[in-house]
Amino acid sequence: MPGPSTYFSNxxxxxxSEPTRLLVERRNRSLGAAYRLFYDDPVEIVRxxxxxxxxxxxxxxxxVYNNVPSVGHSHxxxxxxxxxxxxxVNTNTRYLDRRLVEYxxxxxxxxxxxxANVLYTCTGSEANDLALRIAKTVxxxxxxxxxxxxxxxxxxxxALISPSLGGExxxxxxxxxxxxxxGDGSAFADAVTAAAAELAASEHGFAALVADxxxxxxxxHPGGAPFLGRVSDIVHDADGLYIADEVxxxxxxxxxxxxxxxxxxxxxxxxxPDLVTVGKPMGNGMxxxxxIARRELVDEFAARGRYFSTxxxxxxxxxxxxxxxHIIREEGLIENARMVGExxxxxxxxxxxxxxxxxxxxxxxxxxxxxxxxxxxxxEHSTLVVVNELRRRGVLIGASGAAxxxxxxxxxxxxxxxxxxxxLTELDSALRVARxxxxx
Amino acid sequence: MPGPSTYFSNxxxxxxSEPTRLLVERRNRSLGAAYRLFYDDPVEIVRxxxxxxxxxxxxxxxxVYNNVPSVGHSHxxxxxxxxxxxxxVNTNTRYLDRRLVEYxxxxxxxxxxxxANVLYTCTGSEANDLALRIAKTVxxxxxxxxxxxxxxxxxxxxALISPSLGGExxxxxxxxxxxxxxGDGSAFADAVTAAAAELAASEHGFAALVADxxxxxxxxHPGGAPFLGRVSDIVHDADGLYIADEVxxxxxxxxxxxxxxxxxxxxxxxxxPDLVTVGKPMGNGMxxxxxIARRELVDEFAARGRYFSTxxxxxxxxxxxxxxxHIIREEGLIENARMVGExxxxxxxxxxxxxxxxxxxxxxxxxxxxxxxxxxxxxEHSTLVVVNELRRRGVLIGASGAAxxxxxxxxxxxxxxxxxxxxLTELDSALRVARxxxxx
Numbered sequence: 001m002p003g004p005s006t007y008f009s010n011x012x013x014x015x016x017s018e019p020t021r022l023l024v025e026r027r028n029r030s031l032g033a034a035y036r037l038f039y040d041d042p043v044e045i046v047r048x049x050x051x052x053x054x055x056x057x058x059x060x061x062x063x064v065y066n067n068v069p070s071v072g073h074s075h076x077x078x079x080x081x082x083x084x085x086x087x088x089v090n091t092n093t094r095y096l097d098r099r100l101v102e103y104x105x106x107x108x109x110x111x112x113x114x115x116a117n118v119l120y121t122c123t124g125s126e127a128n129d130l131a132l133r134i135a136k137t138v139x140x141x142x143x144x145x146x147x148x149x150x151x152x153x154x155x156x157x158x159a160l161i162s163p164s165l166g167g168e169x170x171x172x173x174x175x176x177x178x179x180x181x182x183g184d185g186s187a188f189a190d191a192v193t194a195a196a197a198e199l200a201a202s203e204h205g206f207a208a209l210v211a212d213x214x215x216x217x218x219x220x221h222p223g224g225a226p227f228l229g230r231v232s233d234i235v236h237d238a239d240g241l242y243i244a245d246e247v248x249x250x251x252x253x254x255x256x257x258x259x260x261x262x263x264x265x266x267x268x269x270x271x272x273p274d275l276v277t278v279g280k281p282m283g284n285g286m287x288x289x290x291x292i293a294r295r296e297l298v299d300e301f302a303a304r305g306r307y308f309s310t311x312x313x314x315x316x317x318x319x320x321x322x323x324x325x326h327i328i329r330e331e332g333l334i335e336n337a338r339m340v341g342e343x344x345x346x347x348x349x350x351x352x353x354x355x356x357x358x359x360x361x362x363x364x365x366x367x368x369x370x371x372x373x374x375x376x377x378x379x380e381h382s383t384l385v386v387v388n389e390l391r392r393r394g395v396l397i398g399a400s401g402a403a404x405x406x407x408x409x410x411x412x413x414x415x416x417x418x419x420x421x422x423x424l425t426e427l428d429s430a431l432r433v434a435r436x437x438x439x440x
Numbered sequence: 441m442p443g444p445s446t447y448f449s450n451x452x453x454x455x456x457s458e459p460t461r462l463l464v465e466r467r468n469r470s471l472g473a474a475y476r477l478f479y480d481d482p483v484e485i486v487r488x489x490x491x492x493x494x495x496x497x498x499x500x501x502x503x504v505y506n507n508v509p510s511v512g513h514s515h516x517x518x519x520x521x522x523x524x525x526x527x528x529v530n531t532n533t534r535y536l537d538r539r540l541v542e543y544x545x546x547x548x549x550x551x552x553x554x555x556a557n558v559l560y561t562c563t564g565s566e567a568n569d570l571a572l573r574i575a576k577t578v579x580x581x582x583x584x585x586x587x588x589x590x591x592x593x594x595x596x597x598x599a600l601i602s603p604s605l606g607g608e609x610x611x612x613x614x615x616x617x618x619x620x621x622x623g624d625g626s627a628f629a630d631a632v633t634a635a636a637a638e639l640a641a642s643e644h645g646f647a648a649l650v651a652d653x654x655x656x657x658x659x660x661h662p663g664g665a666p667f668l669g670r671v672s673d674i675v676h677d678a679d680g681l682y683i684a685d686e687v688x689x690x691x692x693x694x695x696x697x698x699x700x701x702x703x704x705x706x707x708x709x710x711x712x713p714d715l716v717t718v719g720k721p722m723g724n725g726m727x728x729x730x731x732i733a734r735r736e737l738v739d740e741f742a743a744r745g746r747y748f749s750t751x752x753x754x755x756x757x758x759x760x761x762x763x764x765x766h767i768i769r770e771e772g773l774i775e776n777a778r779m780v781g782e783x784x785x786x787x788x789x790x791x792x793x794x795x796x797x798x799x800x801x802x803x804x805x806x807x808x809x810x811x812x813x814x815x816x817x818x819x820e821h822s823t824l825v826v827v828n829e830l831r832r833r834g835v836l837i838g839a840s841g842a843a844x845x846x847x848x849x850x851x852x853x854x855x856x857x858x859x860x861x862x863x864l865t866e867l868d869s870a871l872r873v874a875r876x877x878x879x880x
Binding site: 007020023024026027029030031032033034035036037038042043044045046047048053056066068069073074076078079082083086087088089090091092093094095096097098100101104105108116117118119122123124125126129130132133136154155156157159165166170279280284285286287288293295298299301302303304305306307308309310311312314316317 | 472518519545738
């Protein structure tokens, strides 16, 4: 029997129930080898509401994983917005659309004034791809700095700056890797300084730092704000651009503000990235992303060619995004993320007292990383046992980090303290199971 | 006063009605300089049904341009499929989803058997980007052949093979350009042979030919089928892959079959691309695209890394795509495209007898290109006069081709002969206006 995994292995086909096995086999034939399913026993989701999902047999799951349906699965107001607009018309941005303009103004109003233009895409990958294209075009340089286990997308270009996909061997020659921030972020700032200088002196030149404001794929590293302000200055001093990847940290998840980088505002000044990229929760599941940029960068990019995306910023996508932005405000989801995030952090701290396996608990708002360790070293095996045991107990969660030993806690933003209690109770039980489980 | 254009110029702001001018100005401020609006007098679309669109003032337009809402604007069955699935749940492909499997099987059933796996994206750009990533990974080569005014997408990678975006200077060193097919396609085949040999002998090597099956951005060139079968053999003999870009020609538009490349099947055998990319009409406006590939290519790609797209193949997108596939069949839209396409071709031929400005009429099904000429040379100015005059007359159309003198006729597939009559009548009038308009 193979060891436990976050993802289903075909070696386990015989362990599945007959209907599940048949569906997985059909899926394997048509989708092929590049796709993966969660869990040793995959889940067939057929319905969702708020923080809950249900499988085909009617079993209920608490969703502690999905950061896309951030205002809650099947939020009636988002559903209604999509249905109403789809029934009216769904064209493209080459026609005038009043709501596109109004939503754009509202979105830009949540960001520093210098970020004056928004360009719509369908995914976070496309947003990071476009941000890189703008940054490289405007600076005339190629070099990019990212963190050691960064993930910024699956297009050809963004895969080249995403070591989490294919390892360090898969990244481009013009990419430099730095460790994610720890402590007060000084080491991170020093590493960016050195990498920028090294790139500037190379044939590639230095174009940009791309930083996920919560360093999710590196294992969730909020670091001690406000180091990103200093890092932004370092990048600018090296004539580079600072691209804030808010695909995961954006739209209120960190419980502070809509944006992750504003956690780093300080008496020294507000943090103002040159380009901000957004995606995942923007339309609660509708495929919409965006690049928000300084106007002068867009002007210079536009001088060399125009931008158009067939599906980017279409009326139905904007209707969903517009509903999401209003729901976040009107349902107080940022404050909820802060409050429930603190409640969870406290609860996880209490669990750590009873379970040696629980190491560091990091994060802010509803984006927490919980390291599982054994004798002080990362324990991937126990992490995978816990992930699969939680799935059996009706709680959906995933793992991340370079050592795959970090539980990613990033539920919909409407997660309640009662949801948190249920999660903590089941996690406690899963940790007990993991303790008695044999290592591979 | 600036000359007429397919796109709005800010030099014309003062010519607009007060409400339109104010909205355009607000749009300019928030979306910035990279975006463009159609027509000298932009249209604010607020409603659509079938082949009709309505602006904010209630004026009706006949849509001869939009190939995305291919089963018709706001088709009730697509709207209902989207609304129903959005109300149930919208997750991702890492959970089991029966309809995803069923739709995938159905889609693959429409393609040659060797094309056994489908990978979902959100856009045609992402599909072409992923196809290139797979092709380059599997062949270990970089070199790509495309046509002289090709358009294959707006990601960093696909922009490098899209001379129509930024001219020949903007394409990558590993790209070779060939003229689009004319006549029996012999010259095209010879050009591909030479380019493949040249790339194979270069440091880049030869990875793939990417060919839009209708050569839309080159000005619509169906060529004399079955030359693509020969070209496919040439590519394979040079150890390259043939990527059929069906983003525009796919899903029945050519009135022959669901796919453009099957027009080239012959007694010598069926045409079987290595990778097929789809997008635009796949979900009638829902952002969904896909790469359909030979299984062995996906297997080899998967051995180096997995594929996941957050929004690719989500339940709501699949619901829309599933509805579209069934509507195309049940409403006989392929047959309609063939029949109305022939009717339009005949009608355009008749117009050519009365208007010297009408040059070649090319195309198949509901994808036609009509060249406007003066003394036998491309006449961009008259083309732009006609495009804007048609807009004033309630008919929406666009222009393409390297010389910008080709009217692109590619309406929703439910376009009727009555729609065709209205279009031909208005085009006749617009041509009369253009004849009397002064050249710049």
